[in-house]
Amino acid sequence: MITRLLVANRGEIARRVFRTCRSLGVSTVAVFSDADSGAPHAREADLAVRLPGSHPAETYLAVERIVEACRASGADAVHPGYGFLSENAAFARAVLDAGLTWVGPPPEAIEAMGSKVAAKRLMAEAGVPVLPSLDLAAPGEFPLLVKASAGGGGRGMRIVRHAGDLAAEVESARREAEAAFGDGAVFAEPLLEAARHVEVQVLADGHGTVWALGERECSVQRRHQKVVEECPSPGISERTRELLCAAAVRAARRIGYVGAGTVEFLVKGERVAFLEMNTRLQVEHPVTELVFGVDLVRLQLEVAEGAALPPGPPAPRGHAIEARLYAEDAAYVPQTGVLRRFEVPGDVRVDSGVESGSRVSPHYDAMLAKIVAYGATRAEAARKLAASLRGARLHGLTTNRDLLLDVVTSPAFLAGETNTAFLSPGGPLSPPSSPPSGDSGLPALAAALAMAAAHRRDASVLAGLPAGWRNVRSQPARARFEEADVVYDPLPAGVRVVSARPEAVVLERDGLRRTFQVARYDGDERVYVDSAMGAAVLTPVPRLPEPVEHVAPGSLLAPMPGSVLRVEVAEGDTVARGQPVLVLEAMKMEHRIAAPAGGVVSDVRVEKGQQVEAGAVLAIIQEETT
Numbered sequence: 001m002i003t004r005l006l007v008a009n010r011g012e013i014a015r016r017v018f019r020t021c022r023s024l025g026v027s028t029v030a031v032f033s034d035a036d037s038g039a040p041h042a043r044e045a046d047l048a049v050r051l052p053g054s055h056p057a058e059t060y061l062a063v064e065r066i067v068e069a070c071r072a073s074g075a076d077a078v079h080p081g082y083g084f085l086s087e088n089a090a091f092a093r094a095v096l097d098a099g100l101t102w103v104g105p106p107p108e109a110i111e112a113m114g115s116k117v118a119a120k121r122l123m124a125e126a127g128v129p130v131l132p133s134l135d136l137a138a139p140g141e142f143p144l145l146v147k148a149s150a151g152g153g154g155r156g157m158r159i160v161r162h163a164g165d166l167a168a169e170v171e172s173a174r175r176e177a178e179a180a181f182g183d184g185a186v187f188a189e190p191l192l193e194a195a196r197h198v199e200v201q202v203l204a205d206g207h208g209t210v211w212a213l214g215e216r217e218c219s220v221q222r223r224h225q226k227v228v229e230e231c232p233s234p235g236i237s238e239r240t241r242e243l244l245c246a247a248a249v250r251a252a253r254r255i256g257y258v259g260a261g262t263v264e265f266l267v268k269g270e271r272v273a274f275l276e277m278n279t280r281l282q283v284e285h286p287v288t289e290l291v292f293g294v295d296l297v298r299l300q301l302e303v304a305e306g307a308a309l310p311p312g313p314p315a316p317r318g319h320a321i322e323a324r325l326y327a328e329d330a331a332y333v334p335q336t337g338v339l340r341r342f343e344v345p346g347d348v349r350v351d352s353g354v355e356s357g358s359r360v361s362p363h364y365d366a367m368l369a370k371i372v373a374y375g376a377t378r379a380e381a382a383r384k385l386a387a388s389l390r391g392a393r394l395h396g397l398t399t400n401r402d403l404l405l406d407v408v409t410s411p412a413f414l415a416g417e418t419n420t421a422f423l424s425p426g427g428p429l430s431p432p433s434s435p436p437s438g439d440s441g442l443p444a445l446a447a448a449l450a451m452a453a454a455h456r457r458d459a460s461v462l463a464g465l466p467a468g469w470r471n472v473r474s475q476p477a478r479a480r481f482e483e484a485d486v487v488y489d490p491l492p493a494g495v496r497v498v499s500a501r502p503e504a505v506v507l508e509r510d511g512l513r514r515t516f517q518v519a520r521y522d523g524d525e526r527v528y529v530d531s532a533m534g535a536a537v538l539t540p541v542p543r544l545p546e547p548v549e550h551v552a553p554g555s556l557l558a559p560m561p562g563s564v565l566r567v568e569v570a571e572g573d574t575v576a577r578g579q580p581v582l583v584l585e586a587m588k589m590e591h592r593i594a595a596p597a598g599g600v601v602s603d604v605r606v607e608k609g610q611q612v613e614a615g616a617v618l619a620i621i622q623e624e625t626t
Contacts, residue, residue: 001305002026002077002101007045008066008091009081011353012369013281014041017079020297029073031066033059035361041353047073054363060084061182063091067098077101077304079297083365086280087150088182089114103304105259105279112255113277116149117187123274126254128247130274131266134188136170141190146170148177149185154224155589156186172583175565176590194421195268197221197275198233200248201288203296203313204257205303211313212245213292216284218264219418220407222332223589227400227423228407229284230321231291234378234416236267243272251277260285260300266420283370286349287320290374319378321385323404325369327360327397333559334366334586336614340396340521341528346388348373360397362561362586368399378416382408394535395519395528401535441484443529443536445495446505446516448479448488451527451540454502454520480541481527554602554621556593558612562586567608569619573601581619582606599623 005021006029007014018028018041030045035054042048049069051059059065061084070078078095080086080103089110095102104110113119120130134144146169148156156177158169170186178184201213217233218226232241248263251274262282264275285296292314303309327335339358344350352369360366371388375381389405403423407413412428421427456463477489491497498506498513505516517530529536551557562584569581575595584591603620606612 002103002301004029004046004073004075005077005079005103005301006031006049006066006070006073006075007041007079007081008060009079009084009086010036010039010041010060010364012041012351012367013081013083013283013353015044015353016351017081017297018044020295020301024298024301026301029069029075031060031069033363035363038359039353040355040358049073054361056084056180056363057182063088063094066091067094070095070098070100075100077103077301079103079300080280082278082280082283087114087278101304103259103300105257105261109255109257110279113279114150115185116147116276119277120274122254123251123277126250128251128274129272131189131192134190136166136186136188139166139188143191143193144188145191146173146186146188148173148181148183149187150177150181150183154221155180156184157224159191160188172590179585192266192268192273194419195219195266196233196235196419197226197264198236198244198267199262199264199282200244201282201285201296202248202252202257202261202263203299203303203309204252204259204261205309206258206306207308209309209311210249210252210257211309212249213288213294213313214316215241215244216282216287217418218284219420220413220422221420222423226284226324227326228321228323228404228413229287230319230378230381231287232316232319235418237270240267240270240272247272247274259303260296283324283367284322286351286370286372287322290320290349290372291316291318293317318374318376319381320372320374321378321381321408322370322372323385323389323408324367324400325371325392325394325404326400327366327368328400329398330403332400333591334362334589335397335399336360336362336561338396338524339368339394340524341393341519342368343393344369344371344388345391346373347384348388371404379414382414390532390534391530393517393519393528393530395521395537396524441486441492442495442507442509442514443516443531443533444479444481444484444486444538445488445492446507446531447481447518447527447529447536447538448486449497449500449505449507450502450516450518451479451520452477452488453500453505457502481538482541483536483538551617552620554597554599554623556581556596556618556621558584558614558616558618559591559593560584560586560614562591562612564606564608564610564612564618565590567604567606569601569604571601571604575599575601575621581621584612593618595621597621597623 004027007017021028028045030042030048032042085091089107092107143161146158156173158173160169173186174184197218204210216231218229220228251263262278266273342356349372373381373385476487478487496508519528527538565583565585567582577598579595580592599621602622
């Protein structure tokens, strides 16, 4: 029996495993890097062991340090979570060699699937349909997809449409794979465009029983990373479903699999092609848990203890949809800083690695939480998820909440018309809807009234007078924000203030009453307004602004904190619009910084290996004049 479990991971997956352990009476151990010293997962475990440093290579990827943490804490078992070392056979062996219980598949099974090239050969031998592998030196066809052999999650993956781009994209994929997985091997295969990405959850014990717990659809992706997942898939036939599940069971049996794993496929019409097998628990496992009524982490622990599964899995019921909430802007650039408020309402499951006040660092993945809705029907689950996203109060960092809401309310999604091009330019996602005509200024008006109420509350003299009161009014009372200029006394025509407090304002316009929740935080000048109209962030314009340092025209600014991986130009070089100038590494991904216009590089301010903060000037390009 497992008595004390160390989770060799961080964030939401560590907290997820701890939750099951608490229900089973299993003591828990967290590991944490210096960047995660205040993270919820480090605080929630019974014991926590520091891994000095912040970079993944010296912390969550450091095998010896984690095994030593087991010894120091008295842990007798290890759960790897997902990502980091979860699919590292050498780590699994190190855990077993230390006399500990490994909550995962045998190292031999991890190795069999660890090289995706070798895995495809094994699957073909087992009768599982696969795509052909292409020769990187002379692929012979385009478009193609370059993929990391040792990992997933979109890292080390590049679409190549032209032969001239191949060498650079392969090299970029190798660097990213090395940084994320410690293995820079990549391979290529034909790109099957506009296909569905469908995967099957398998669970096997050590006594010969293998379950296929249905399929999940994961087609809505950005940068090859899943954004919205659901169970079951809304767009495959029963015949295809049976084919997928049978192929997944054959794959698991072929490699002697034990534990939870996922077999991934591309599906286009009735054509099915094996992608890879993830020898671990998937990020999106909650949708399967809700539909099948199981706790996959509990089953993982029981299988690791030697228990036998029942002959067959439970029957599925209903539908579940998961949305991954990321700290990133509309261009998918990761955001860092303090998450001032994190509140997600509604009848949903929230698996998160953060809480109000958490700091998001540039060292790790930008996912904040998974919001999962379950319903008797797909339409019910989608409606619950949309309502929860609308009502979430997410302050301090820009998130992809609006994108998620656009996805789950779009006609194409609701009709089940999803594929891997869903979020691509020209894809089926409809543009976001605009607020009702005439109401767009109400959030700014609410912010202005809340600020005036706060001034009255904090006034040291004559606190009972209205804000801005004068015996003889010379001009309207107004508030200026970078986003809007608002007159709040006199009020706009048709608007009545029902109540105005620093934290909440109720306005009535033409008989329609709305409540606006308003928040401000120390150290953050912005005003956050939440209502049924959506979320608004407003930045007050100071009456007497401080002098600011002006940035030279043509400056390229760092979009996020990160490390300079490569500088591709020198002073005096002529560059074209869109040409890469340098590459930053942040959150285990490469981010290319390109020239916004053609011109001459007049200054390069950084060098390889240098750490930069968001907003730092990286280079200056003097634009060409015509």
